[in-house]
Amino acid sequence: xVEHLFSKSRHLCQDARRSFKAKTIMEAMLTKMWIKAGFLKxxxxxxxxx
Numbered sequence: 205x206v207e208h209l210f211s212k213s214r215h216l217c218q219d220a221r222r223s224f225k226a227k228t229i230m231e232a233m234l235t236k237m238w239i240k241a242g243f244l245k246x247x248x249x250x251x252x253x254x
Contacts, residue, residue, distance in 0.1 A: 238244045 235244065
């Protein structure tokens, strides 16, 4: 539910991240859920760094 996602996203919405747009927060939450579900691997998010 929307309420559940909003509650889970509170750590993304701290003072330092206040300027995030709703779309950015939604994308971050979906990415986290996909990793936990096994749809994405952590290495896939490395973007070629080290």
